[in-house]
Amino acid sequence: MAPSFDISTHTVCVMDASGQLGFRLVQKLLQRGYTVHASIQKYGVDKEMFNEISADSDKLKVFRSDPFDYHSLIDALKGCSGLFYTFEPPFDQPDYDEFMADVEVRAAHNVLEACAQTETMDKVVFTSAATATVWREDRKTMELDLDERHWSDVNFCRKFKLWHGMSKTLAEKTAWALAMDRGVNMVSINSGLGMSHDLSIKNPYLRGAAEMYEDGVFVTVDLEFLVDAHICVYEDVSSYGRYLCFNHIINTQDDAVQLARKLTPAASSSMPQSDDHGKSFIEQRISNKKLNKLMVDFEA
Template identity: 70%
Template sequence: MDASSCLGSSLVDRLLQRGYTVHAALQNHCENQSPNNMLNNGNKKLKIFNSDPFDYQSIIEALKGCSGLFYTFEPPQDQSTYDEFMAEVEVRVAHNVLEACARTETIDKVVFTSSATAVIWKGTIGIDDPNNKSSLSDFDERDWTDITFCRKFKLWHAVSKTLAEKTAWALAMDREVNMVSINSGLLLSPDLSITNPYLKGAAEMYEDGVFVTVDLNFLLDAHICVFEDVSSYGRYLCFNHLINCSEDAVKLAQLLAPGSPQPPTGDQDMRMIQQRISNKKLNKLMVDFETGPRVE
């Protein structure tokens, strides 16, 4: 869930390649979208479900017989803009999904896709006081975004991801569900655009050395690695690139808005921003991870 997203559909493909039997739960964001048109590859190990994240029973149906769940949230088509109300939507969906997992006896592990925005935003970030850099500390998966701070600066993506992940963790611990989370950087997917809500506050993330991105293939490997590795636990910050110089920033800007003019070469800032975010925990886990089909 949600197999109709870029990450979700790619995960389905990768899991099938590794020999898994997959239940693909589609939310049908687009009108007239046929599940069979999205994932119709003729693979007998693929079963497709229409799953409404607000309909608890439809989640239960999709989970029947499954040993694990990869959960990722995409906003409903009629609520595609992140605002102060999106957190209520994400929290409700996260609660439904974790409760359904708790009631599905075959579920061994849940991989919950969250965001780096649930880690990096707090009062020490430059958006609050651009002149106060001395109080900045390094971030890892032990850090949590400050909800009050994010509401103040209308960072609604961070609010939603943080509250939804905290809801999932609370329920997982209460109901003894084995869960790990992937706190992903900005996904460099084919449908990435300047309107992506992750990008709110991008300039401040850049200046503070926490503007991280992740390639789709690396993100897929990370999800499967934490699922398959019995030693995985807790949260994992997931990224494989830091935007910390003007050249990187310009390349990303061109990707987001291909028609935008490039700044003159001589005008580029030559600084290298110090990295203040760590993904060592994930990198250590993935050292021995092998891509490709599983050996049965």
């Protein structure tokens, strides 16, 4: 952490705080001494879920806001020096399909515009995904490893119905364009597949998983590591641009079998036991060196 960074002076907003990442970010930020505005979507979430985190109303304020209600965004961001933004699909449209990109792009646009109108805003940490970097026609022939300098090809995603990758790419590009136009200081976290307790085969990130595995770019991330990465890029004054975030790669048959068992526990008993002892090792073709270098001195 930079010596000049004084946590006690920072009020930050977490949006959407009702998701697993958002909720854990609220907890960790309060533990570190931040004042937190927990912004949750208007419907379907009970504010009471935050009561056990902090009884101090001066340190934690809960807002009901909606990325499609501009005024509610402004209210949640008022007085904040930072925003941690992660998109949660609307309750009435939970599935990623060809229309989700429009929803996610509009949400990103509204949130960044609200940040631009918040005079106290110093930095935005925008949660994107590794699927916004890995889907390219030339990915098998590239000489260099994929990293945060690369973008997924939207037309490629549309052609193969990779809706998660398409949505994340378009939303992140929208956010970057608006941030640069409005002078908003933004960094993005391009997260691998989150290894949450409720991970299932229905997770939209998993479409194209076999191809990601074969290409050596199928990466996952534990929730605690992902939370620490978000806080690190916010607190480090030298952070900039995009950061690929993962702490494991699925590139052996054992890895693939273990993940398959987690995703489909009912069918795990019929899956073959791996006895190849690493013979199916696939070379890693994706790099997170930029983030790892930044986090070397980070104190979680």
